Amino acid sequence: MIITETTVREQIVATADRLFYAQGYNLTGINQIVEEAGVAKASLYYHFPSKEDLCVAYLQRRAEKWSAKLQKFLTGTNDPRECIIKCFECRSEYLIENNYSGCSYIRIIAEMPQRSKKINQRAILNKEGQRRFFIEKVKELKNTSGISTVDLANIIFLLFDGSTMQSQVYRDIAPVKNAIKALKVLI
Amino acid sequence: MIITETTVREQIVATADRLFYAQGYNLTGINQIVEEAGVAKASLYYHFPSKEDLCVAYLQRRAEKWSAKLQKFLTGTNDPRECIIKCFECRSEYLIENNYSGCSYIRIIAEMPQRSKKINQRAILNKEGQRRFFIEKVKELKNTSGISTVDLANIIFLLFDGSTMQSQVYRDIAPVKNAIKALKVLI
DNA sequence: GAACAGTCAGACAAGTTTGTCCGCATTGTT
DNA sequence: AACAATGCGGACAAACTTGTCTGACTGTTC
Incomplete structure (x- = not known):
């Protein structure tokens, strides 16, 4: 059945x-x-087979949930600059919906400094997916900042993780709003 | 004795x-x-009295260690812009010295979403101390970015936490270097 | 000399942890 | 009808968790 x-x-x-x-x-x-x-x-x-494997499934599920939400959120948006900003707005919604629980991958790594290779690899894999998203979007921009494309994407990624993390700490989306303010200067 | x-x-x-x-x-x-x-x-x-209280002492000790290191690192530096950048360079050293263990306060909050009030409060107290440092330094700057003083300080703080976190994830100081690149555009 | 603070080693309590195993029930397939 | 896959409840193992307590031993202080 x-x-x-x-x-x-x-x-x-x-x-x-x-x-x-x-x-x-x-x-x-x-x-x-x-x-x-x-x-x-x-x-x-x-x-x-083990709690560890269940954890990997959990991380994958989180990634899929976020990915689905983002895709839905971006529907109809073509401008890359708008896409990046919307990604942060989507994050804001996500955090509120999930009671400010932050980023599951970062949390797992914070909890298990070097214990499980399986979990660590999965978390980094997912993180890299997020980074690639920003790299692709930045490539579509006409970059006037004087920073290289990859550097700029990494900085945006930095703001993304930093604001997610701080929103968990303060249980408030203000850090995400601050990140968006930074974005509007950078791109 | x-x-x-x-x-x-x-x-x-x-x-x-x-x-x-x-x-x-x-x-x-x-x-x-x-x-x-x-x-x-x-x-x-x-x-x-309990493991929890020992944890509070641990967090305090970490704050003192970082604070002492930063103060030593900044000796002789007066320019606020230089101070902020040096703070990130100091972070870079700190992370290498401590085997990329990230930020103790963030890690604790990531581990204990809402369990212990004592620990949570201590962590947030320390985080606020870091944030105030940036606010003071930004106030000394002549701010030409069009962003308000507090907003700019919060963005720098965002980059600080984000790069610390990502350096732990990737076990590499590249994120801190990226944050410094962002700083040089922002201030 | 008595009281006291600090430290030691380790037994102990009471509960939790992950993971295994057993016997039995239900189901779809061959 | 036989079989494998999947599910159930729960006992069980072995280790670990935080925290308490006992009894003895220091050195200091009043």
């Missing part, structure tokens, strides 16, 4: 996603996940 | 500092701290 199969697995990842993101990876136990997901522990370990 | 008294307490905080910063707060147990510090568990709980 395909419906049940995906439902249980999906239910596990959805619950892990919610709990890891809200409480942090290390403070969330397997027992809490199976309990709140309403599945048996054996089912979890049937689908995921 | 005053020497012994301060030595034991200091030894505990120093060890907690090293381990919390390298491994993360939640992944570091009290047992490991007392073992590596070479003190009795009872001594730790004599000086600190």
Whole structure:
């Protein structure tokens, strides 16, 4: 029965996603996940060899959620400058929707300095995806700032991560607004 | 015997500092701290009522270490623009010296989304100290960017946190260098 | 000389952690 | 009808968690 199969697995990842993101990876136990997901522990370990693998699935899910939201947000926008600014506005919405939980990849790396290679690699992979987005958009700009294309994209990426992080710390989207002000000077 | 008294307490905080910063707060147990510090568990709980309080002492110690390093680094520099740039260069050194462990306050907040008020408050207190430093320096600048003084300081602060964070993720100081490039456009 | 602060080693409590395993039920496929 | 895949509940293992407590030993201070 395909419906049940995906439902249980999906239910596990959805619950892990919610709990890891809200409480942090290390403070969330397997027992809490199976309990709140309403599945048996054996089912979890049937689908995921370890908590670590479940974490990788969680990171992937976060990336997909963000990516989908951004794509929807950018629909109809062609101007690259407008795209970049909208990306920050989208981030603002995302943070509010998710109770200022910040960036899942950064949080995981902050929690596990060098423990798990699998998790670390996945997080960096996702981060690089975000960076590439900015690089592509900046390439479409006519760059008048005197900074190279890649440098400019990296600076925007810096503002993106910095404002996401600070918004979590202060539980307020003011840092994202500040980042947008910086953008309007830079591009 | 005053020497012994301060030595034991200091030894505990120093060890907690090293381990919390390298491994993360939640992944570091009290047992490991007392073992590596070479003190009795009872001594730790004599000086600190709980792990949480030890964590506050750790955060304070980190702030003092950074503050001392920065002050030394800025000796002889009067130009505010130069001060701000040097602050980033100092950060670069700090990150290398500390094996790219990032910002202790941000890391703690990333680990404990809303658990401990004591820790959260201490972290935000320290962050506000950093922000005030930039505000003061920007006030001394003749601001030609068209951005308000506080906004500009907040943007610099954003670059500071963002580059610290990304340097941890990538284990490389390139993000700090990018932040300095941004600074040279902004101020 | 008595009280006291500080430190030690380590047992102990009570709970949590990840992960394994067992027996049994349900399902779709062969 | 047999079988493999998937699910369930829950016991269990082995280790780890924070924190408490006991009892003994210092050196200082009153």
